[in-house]
Amino acid sequence: MGSPSQVTLKTTFTVCFAVLAVVTLAVLIVKAEVALILTGLAALIAVALNHLVVLLMRLRMKRGPAITLVLSVLLFALVTVALWVIPSALTQVQALVEQAPGLVAEFRASRFFRWLDAHFHILQQLRRQDRSPSELASGALPPLLHAVTGAFSLAGAAVTVGFLVVFMLVFGPGLVRRMLSQALPERRARYERVLGKVYTATGGYLGGLSLICSINATLTTTFLAIIGMPYFLPLGIMSGFSSMIPYAGPIMAGGAITLLTLATGGLWKAMATFIYFILYGQLEGNVLAPLVFRRTVHVDPLLTLFAVVFFAELAGIIGAVLAVPLVAAAQIIVRELLLVRREKLGERVPPVP
Template identity: 75%
Template sequence: MAGINSSMGGHPSQVTLKTAFTVCFAVFAVVALAVLLVKAQVALILTGIAALIAVALNHLVVLLMRTRLARGVAVGLVLAVLLSAVTTVALLVIPSALTQGQALVEQAPTLIDQILASRLFHRLDARFHILDHLQKQGGDTTKLASGALPPLLHAVSGVFSLVGALITILFLVVFMLIFGPGLVQRAVALTLPERRERYERVLGKVYTATGGYLAGLTLICTINATLTTTILAIIGVPYFLPLGIASGFSSMVPYAGPIVAGGAITLLTLATAGSWKALAVFIYFILYGQLEGNVLAPLVFKRTVHINPLLTLFAVVCFVEMAGIVGALLAVPVMAAAQIIARELLLIRQERLSARVRPP
């Protein structure tokens, strides 16, 4: 009986007050971090976009520094060239795009009515019951066709929010270009000497993959916008400029973006320019989809970030659900970094297993 008592209550508890406090503090830290991530979602998105832009521009800064320019001078020169190029394109394109975009918004109710009355929509509705789904989701087609636009105050606040976000990103990019490399070097210098080379190798791979992806994505978006705008103008599609720009931005969502943009532009062409021009636009997007899917995208995603297309699409779907278009932009670099880190961890494990089985 005494042995039972000693075995049940005689031994002191193995859980000390320090251990309990450590566990509670760890749980509290995880919860606080989760709440911080939720509350600071916008700030994290802006920081992520600024980091991507800074990484892409830093390649140009490094090239200029090889010509014996100081880093501050190289950063200023790169930013000046970038701002000049953006301003020039904006002055040449934005006024016409705004004019056509305003006309498109004004004609939206009529276009929606024409789409709803078209034979193609009736065939699709007879097969997929689109109107029933819209009504179940609370989408009244009469309100949709009436063209009820957001209030003016909401639109103005959205414009100011966008301007504020752009200014924030600009300042973040400038500070990251100036102070970012030194901060990363000091952080790596604080690590253990035997692990420092591995950390530098991982950071170098992530830096190269991110820069290559952004450069390739910029090229794809530019090719998409230029080709689409040119083809739509040649065919004679109204509002070709905003539609072409929107098609270019759709390439920021790999694989799925151009398909959605092509379908929407084809329907608008059907409503505004007739069935033959809509057929020509449809054929163009089929051909361009083959070009981007089989030539441009593999050139970017396989040769720069080395990610399987299935993983790319999976990452894009998940990140779009979490952060919209911005998530689609961040999906591939984040997946590339995760893949590089996972490969490095597997390499560490293989090295440890090899060291264990190595004969004396």
């Protein structure tokens, strides 16, 4: 007779239930990807605004009026930007779209494009992908429908995020306190410390990132207006938003704007634009970014790039924006877990005499 099995029925059911739970969680994450992205974006905005609410509460203002004042100022700022900046930007964008075929033709006739085509055969690759006019006509309706549905989806997402932000500001702190009250007394202080570190790092990162985006948009818009770029306003705004993606965003925006300047303004303006983005890259990389990343989230630049690439593949541009706060929070949690492990090992291992 062999020895009885050491794997009990309870252990088997426990393992099966754990595997089923992991699979179910993975399926829910895949199915609810959009909801998770909107919730994460709303949480980041709520954390950033909550710092202002707490600041007003320190000035002896109650939380309700403080939330109302912060949301009112934010709404006023958004309406002001919508009335003053967006119409001019849309006008320039419309002009850019109308002149796009001519710009493409000018760029194809430039020496730079002829040099690229001679080495990489770009036109040959484009001709292979061309379709017949009938196919292009039949395929024109679906993109239009996608554009209309995309606009409604974007508006619905904005409204959803707005309501989530309001509810998180109003009910979020109470929910966190009730969840912490359910923890064991000896662990509650540790949980509060971890949440406090994540809250401080995330708020500092978002505040600094907003400052970097504003500086980028202001400087780029001013520079493009000085050199006489006809589409300086939308390009400057695009450059400002590119700073939301660390390191990679400004490089891609600078390259695109330089090529557009080459097609519209000539070689000398393109060279000036290239030099400007090189100098601004040094300013953002060596002065502005360290003030944000090293003093708030303390995330290594190489780890930041890996996180941006990974989350961009998972959730697109929003994933790239959320990458740094998520990695910073994960880093804080991992450090706390390692600290707990060292404390336990310190209790088990006798001290060296």
